[in-house]
Each structure stands twice: as C-alpha cells, then as structure tokens.
Amino acid sequence: EAGVAQSPRYKIIEKRQSVAFWCNPISGHATLYWYQQILGQGPKLLIQFQNNGVVDDSQLPKDRFSAERLKGVDSTLKIQPAKLEDSAVYLCASSSIWLRSYNEQFFGPGTRLTVL
Amino acid sequence: AQSVTQPDIHITVSEGASLELRCNYSYGATPYLFWYVQSPGQGLQLLLKYFSGDTLVQGIKGFEAEFKRSQSSFNLRKPSVHWSDAAEYFCAVRNSGGSNYKLTFGKGTLLTVNP
Numbered sequence: 318e319a320g321v322a323q324s325p326r327y328k329i330i331e332k333r334q335s336v337a338f339w340c341n342p343i344s345g346h347a348t349l350y351w352y353q354q355i356l357g358q359g360p361k362l363l364i365q366f367q368n369n370g371v372v373d374d375s376q377l378p379k380d381r382f383s384a385e386r387l388k389g390v391d392s393t394l395k396i397q398p399a400k401l402e403d404s405a406v407y408l409c410a411s412s413s414i415w416l417r418s419y420n421e422q423f424f425g426p427g428t429r430l431t432v433l
Numbered sequence: 434a435q436s437v438t439q440p441d442i443h444i445t446v447s448e449g450a451s452l453e454l455r456c457n458y459s460y461g462a463t464p465y466l467f468w469y470v471q472s473p474g475q476g477l478q479l480l481l482k483y484f485s486g487d488t489l490v491q492g493i494k495g496f497e498a499e500f501k502r503s504q505s506s507f508n509l510r511k512p513s514v515h516w517s518d519a520a521e522y523f524c525a526v527r528n529s530g531g532s533n534y535k536l537t538f539g540k541g542t543l544l545t546v547n548p
Contacts, residue, residue: 350535427476
C-alpha cells in the first residue's frame with residue numbers, strides 16, 4: 318500500500334512570494350490533515366478535511382493560507398504572501414473513517430519550507 | 434483545551450541502556466494517546482497508541498507505554514536502546530469523540546544514543 322505522498326520535498330522562497338504544496342493521501346482515506354511543524358516544536362494542525370469538506374480550520378491563518386481538496390482526494394496548501402515565520406515543515410496526513418482503524422493518521426515525509 | 438507536555442527536550446543514553454520518555458497530558462475525558470517517532474528528514478511514524486482497556490500497550494520496535502490516569506501520564510519505555518532508536522519522539526493526544534480527530538502534540542524529546 319502506497320503511503321502519503323507530498324511534493325515538493327524542499328522549497329526556498331523569498332518573503333512575500335507565494336508557494337504551494339501538494340499532498341496525495343493513501344487511497345481510500347476520506348480524512349486529510351495539514352500540519353505545520355516549526356523547528357523545535359511539535360506539529361500543529363492547520364486544517365482537517367473530510368472528503369472535500371472542511372472539519373476544522375481554526376488554526377489556519379486565513380489571511381495568507383488557503384487549502385483545498387476539490388475532488389475529495391489530493392489537496393493543495395498555499396501560502397500567499399509568505400512571511401519569515403512561515404519557515405517550517407508542512408506535513409500532510411490521512412486517515413480512514415472506518416471504526417476499526419480508530420482514525421489512525423498516517424503521515425507523509427513533509428515539505429520543508431525556508432522563507433528568506 | 435487538550436495539551437501535552439514533554440518535560441525532557443533532549444535525552445542521551447548509552448546503547449543497551451533502558452529508556453523512559455515522559456509525557457503528561459491535559460484532557461477533560463478519557464483521551465486517545467499516541468507516541469510517534471520522527472527520524473531526520475522523515476515524516477512521523479506511529480509507535481503505539483492507547484484508546485481503552487489494558488493500560489500497558491505494546492508498540493513496534495520493542496517500545497511500550499503505560500497509561501496512568503491518576504498521574505495524567507503516558508510514558509514511553511524501552512528496556513534496551515539500539516543506536517537506530519536515535520530520533521525525535523512526540524507524544525500526542527486526541528479527543529475520543531466527535532468528528533474532529535485533531536492531534537495535539539508535545540514539543541518532542543530528542544533522543545541521542547551513545548555507542
């Protein structure tokens with residue numbers, strides 16, 4: 318079974334530029350998550366989708382961050398414009414809604430963003 | 434709001450020694466608890482989880498953890514550490530109901546293993 322795929326793996330941009338990250342979850346997983354992991358901290362949830370609907374985006378800085386999951390499969394996270402403090406690893410995770418799995422989250426390798 | 438505290442930022446042990454990583458959580462009801470490991474440049478891998486039942490849970494790679502409700506703790510243990518265990522370890526808590534499966538993570542404990 319293929320895992321969660323993310324691209325790119327690394328990205329370096331100047332502040333005020335835009336950037337987008339892509340995630341393809343495990344096949345059949347209805348729930349998709351984007352986490353932000355700043356150096357020295359644990360991951361923090363930015364947004365959770367169930368199919369193509371948003372379940373929780375309470376910690377997403379909506380003035381600059383946006384995310385979509387139009388067909389309920391892969392997802393894109395965008396930052397526009399980027400700030401220095403957005404430098405972090407962006408992790409995507411997915412989980413199945415089937416009860417036996419207890420919604421265990423499987424993580425992708427992440428995208429490391431550096432904003433200069 | 435749920436929260437997790439990992440009191441130790443960095444722990445160094447010798448290969449073959451025992452290991453205990455501490456985790457304290459704050460949550461109103463019975464939590465779902467997790468330990469993840471993250472190697473450099475890698476995503477998070479689930480080591481073990483607690484949902485209910487036996488408070489001592491076994492995980493992969495020889496790890497185990499014990500849920501102690503009275504102490505609000507979920508400490509990770511391994512009897513004999515291998516050099517390949519060097520990584521960062523995260524404890525996480527999740528609500529046990531509803532449709533919001535948000536994981537709240539601690540800040541992590543970096544494990545160094547000396548030969």
